[in-house]
Amino acid sequence: MSDVILDKTQDENIPDNTLRTRHEDNHLRRADLNLLTVFDAVMQLQNITRAAQMLGMSQPAVSNAVSRLKNMFSDELFVRSGRGIEPTARAHQLYGPIRQALQLVTNELPGLGFDPQTSRRQFSITISSPLDILLAPKILSRLSQRSHCVTLNIESLVNENLDNQLRYQELEFAIGYRGIERSDFYNQKLFDDELVLISSRNHPRIGQQSSECYYFNEKHAVVRLSNHCSFSSPYYNTPETQQRVCYQGASLISVMEIVSQTQMLALVPGWLAEQNAHRLSLKIDTLDWMNNKLTSYLSWHESASKDKGNLWMKDLLMQCAELE
Structure with missing residues (x-):
């Protein structure tokens, strides 16, 4: 009995912030962080089958991982939409921080840096009209010369939610005639029309x-x-x-x-x-x-500024713009 009392007394003497840190560490150790790579792939492709192919996993294994993710975050995360799935608001909220964390780890681990010759990564950018007419063919042509593995999705429809799309890395870059005037964004001048x-x-x-x-x-x-x-x-x-x-x-x-x-x-x-x-x-x-005179800009969120893949894509986009 005295041992129990002694242990309780010791805990009571430990600062609250230390106890909270211990609790958080224990909770993190119980979490399967491998599930986060599944979450990232499903968010990118919004399709279980294609995510499984990208990860080299079976479809049932990915479905099981998604179920465990739902329990981990206490949210549905994905709901069925047509032939694919659609992320919930909570999934969108989680995507940016999780993607940033995965990218930071990938950048630092030996042998896991971005290699355009082997990477199966898909980038998404938006180019406002009419710059899409001018730049999209050049960007796609340059990409095919630099990599046969990396894929690129280009949108020309720019909406009011552009800053959030970049912040949560639904898009890596935006090209348009206006920069994003916020402290957490970067705007690189490309050329003048x-x-x-x-x-x-x-x-x-x-x-x-x-x-x-x-x-x-x-x-x-x-x-x-x-x-x-x-x-x-x-x-x-x-x-x-x-x-x-x-x-x-x-x-x-x-x-x-x-x-x-x-x-x-x-x-x-x-x-x-x-x-x-x-x-x-x-x-x-x-x-x-x-x-x-109308200046065009390449814009991105600060969260994308240290990822090696994003740096490679930024360099490619700027090279295409320099041709103007």
Whole structure:
């Protein structure tokens, strides 16, 4: 009895933070950390079968691991959606920290660093329109030259949740005409685009006076202004300028098609206008009287800055942009 009392007395004399640390250590030792690699693969692919193939495991083994993960985190984590599965809000919340931890361990373990010649890693990036037209073919071509194992998923649809997608590493990088102005993000300038004014070659008034005059008098077509990533939004941010807008398209390609068949005007990057001028019978005018420079940026969250795979992909993306 006295031994029991003595042990209890010793525990009572131990600081609360030390007892809490002991409890956390014991809990961590009981957790199967190998399950985290399964979680990472399932989150990336959102499909049990493909995750099993990626991990070199059987499908039942991955399903069993997912069940154990649900118990570990006291959450469903994944629910069925069509032929695949969809992560819950809790799974999205866990993904960033777990992926960062796995990447840090992988970087430090001998022989487990990122090797593009053998890695089966899949990267996801977003490139806002119209930069996707310019850069995506070059990026995919360069990737095929550098690695036959690494895969890349490119999205052109940028939404209001972009910063969270990068923070939780649902996306590794974003390329667009706007950086992310937050302290935990990095923005690397890539190159400057020069905006020009396009119109139909059959427009009855264009060419009779300076572009500044008809810019303020004619109707305009733009990429949808409600999209916060629309590069044209700053040029139509007052009631007076918005009154000139008659058409809002989902992409610059649709905007240019409309301009070619109407008497509207549009602002577009010079390289895009040159690519389509002959096909669409467009007239191109310079905009020397206004600030027509548009800077493109490569953006990423600080959590991706030390991962060797991300550093390799960042270097590849910047090399493609340097060709401009």
